[in-house]
Amino acid sequence: MVEATILTRDGSPTRYHPRYQQHYHSLSGAHLEARMRYVVASRVVERARDQGKVRILDVGFGLGTNLAWAIHEIQQEVPGASIEIVSLERELLPVDVLLPHFRALPETRLARMLRDLVQTGEWIERNLRLQLICAEAQIEIDSIEGPFDTVFLDPFSPRCNPELWASPFLAAIRSRMAQGGILTTYSCARSVRLSLLRAGWEIGVGPRVGSKSSGTLASCGSVLPPLVAIDPKQSRWLVRQLRGPGDGET
Template identity: 30%
Template sequence: MADQQARLSWREGVIPVSDQFDDPYFSIQNGLAETEHVFLAGNDLPRRFAPGFHIAELGFGTGLNMLAAWRAWEETGQTGALRFTSFEAFPMAPGDMARALEAFPAVAPWAERFLAAWSGHGACDLGTLHLEVVEGDARMSLPSWTARADAWFLDGFSPAKNPELWEPALMAEVAAHTAEGGTAATYTAAGFVRRGLEAAGFEVTRIPGFGRKRHMTQAVKR
């Protein structure tokens, strides 16, 4: 069980902001477009999708990244289930998720299916998606995780406000739980994050970011 549930404020009534970290959960400009640019394109998805593909994530938040990936998985005609594992210290209540996801009608069909089955904790089998949310501090839970992901969505709150989720030791665990040739992507281009990924064994590239963010980070495990 998580240490505690996410505490939220709402900006303009639609954008959830973490009271724990004083940071919004998604881009004020267009959260879904940012997800597609950073996490899908940043991991060369959906081109790399294949049977049994496994995405892992630091920071489940509203579930938007998962929904965008699941939509892409189904719309590209993949067979079988997409595996998606997310590590989240402060899970959001399902009612808050539903309110936040109303901002993204493009994923509404997937959000409805997810929310109808999601208890707020644990795992969820949605046929074409096998979701597991691992609650608690990822620094404690990731080392004991036994799987390896093909792609990582590194989506913790801003490194300036949530440095624990970007520290070198955790990036080393991300690398240890990445398949050979696997990838990671994140919206941040902070130097200490890039250096941590490089030290962990990733080949790191700084590429154009989304919206007002000039740069983001793309990483490949060689």
């Protein structure tokens, strides 16, 4: 393990980012969060099963954990499905820092794949195409072509990474979504939910993961089964903000 690597409660590693003063994952479990918050909550396996193919937008590649778990779960559950993932990252860590995290993944071939992806920006094999774009996501999004079925929205917190939680970026993502596509994120902040609504998403509650809050799911149009409704009090507040002039966000 390299310095600054921390074991989370499910035994999987994460890191602490000194400038953001945040961890890359929930301390309840980095792998648990990747699997439950991102892969399961986004219904990406079901989508792959229904369509035979799936396209994912991965905002904040970080240590590659969400991306790796998506590949692992989809390929296990729907062998032969075609997977395409576009990852965005503005501050790619050196490969020797990332390797211990890749080696902790559930399959060794994932570690090799991610290492090559980080070194070349691309990984292509039968039924799997990965692209890692090192850029400011809020700028690069304009040159990315949809449609996507799934978005993993995993920046640092809205307080220190506001550009990726703002309505213009969320609207730019939404305009690249397939009908019924789902965005999943760990934040359940009212301001984030309001930004999603302003960007045209329908919103609902995500799953609780470990000791973390439920997070938020958002869909492009309605989905079946429907998203779990957010609590009525917050819903009323959001409606007031959407209707009212000069809506203050908290």
